[in-house]
Amino acid sequence: MIEAIIKKVEKLPPVPNVIHELQDMFYLDSYNAADIESVIKKDPNLMANILKIANSPLYGFTREIVDIRQAIVLFGLEQIIEFALAGYIDAMIDLDLAMYGIDEMEFLKMAQNKAKVASALIEEKKERFIVSNTAFLSDVSKVLLAQYAKERHIPFKVQKDIALNDLDAIEQERLGTDSIAVAVLMFDAWNFGDKMIALLQSFKERQKESQEALFLAREIVSLDGNILTKRGEGSPLASRLPRL
Numbered sequence: 001m002i003e004a005i006i007k008k009v010e011k012l013p014p015v016p017n018v019i020h021e022l023q024d025m026f027y028l029d030s031y032n033a034a035d036i037e038s039v040i041k042k043d044p045n046l047m048a049n050i051l052k053i054a055n056s057p058l059y060g061f062t063r064e065i066v067d068i069r070q071a072i073v074l075f076g077l078e079q080i081i082e083f084a085l086a087g088y089i090d091a092m093i094d095l096d097l098a099m100y101g102i103d104e105m106e107f108l109k110m111a112q113n114k115a116k117v118a119s120a121l122i123e124e125k126k127e128r129f130i131v132s133n134t135a136f137l138s139d140v141s142k143v144l145l146a147q148y149a150k151e152r153h154i155p156f157k158v159q160k161d162i163a164l165n166d167l168d169a170i171e172q173e174r175l176g177t178d179s180i181a182v183a184v185l186m187f188d189a190w191n192f193g194d195k196m197i198a199l200l201q202s203f204k205e206r207q208k209e210s211q212e213a214l215f216l217a218r219e220i221v222s223l224d225g226n227i228l229t230k231r232g233e234g235s236p237l238a239s240r241l242p243r244l
Helices: 002-010 017-026 033-040 044-054 068-075 077-092 104-120 125-137 142-151 164-175 179-189 194-205 209-220
Strands: none
Touching: 002 142, 002 179, 017 033, 017 077, 017 125, 033 044, 033 068, 033 077, 044 068, 044 077, 068 077, 077 104, 077 125, 104 125, 104 209, 125 179, 125 194, 125 209, 142 164, 142 179, 164 179, 164 209, 179 194, 194 209
């Protein structure tokens, strides 16, 4: 099974250089909205995708955001990068998640709420960025697992209110691998850096604050993106959990 998944990962288009430029910019000591805008405008398709995500019903803006500078000012670089990643995934990968019983909007809600939870649990800016981005993308591999199961007519049905950490074991049982293992392959193919890959590989050890933050993000966010309020109460970071 893993060989078939590896072939799917190898066929994925590369992440646009603009996204890597935005990620690198986050680590600079100084940048402004004009700097961010100049990078994004190098890729008109990506700019359009960012605006599409920014105008999704999840954010509830009554007026359409039509200008990329406006989006940058409203959301900031960290979230703009998440929009860029979401836009890339939406444009380049077939988001048929019927196997999991969720649609594209629920998938995006799940990714964004994981990032919000993880970000709230880490204080240091650069570490928070790594954890937040890793949380946002930690289940992107579900799109490939769904394709694989559909092609091979593998029965797979779960409740949408299941915690993501619990779902990993079900994926292992029915598919022979899980979202985290496949996401590690995708992170490597997309050149997302050693720190993000190492965190994704090790977060269930829960020994470091970054590991615990990612674990909690996947523990209290359900498959359809809702918050499971009774989960994670015994965590040392539970007092920092945000209200979503």
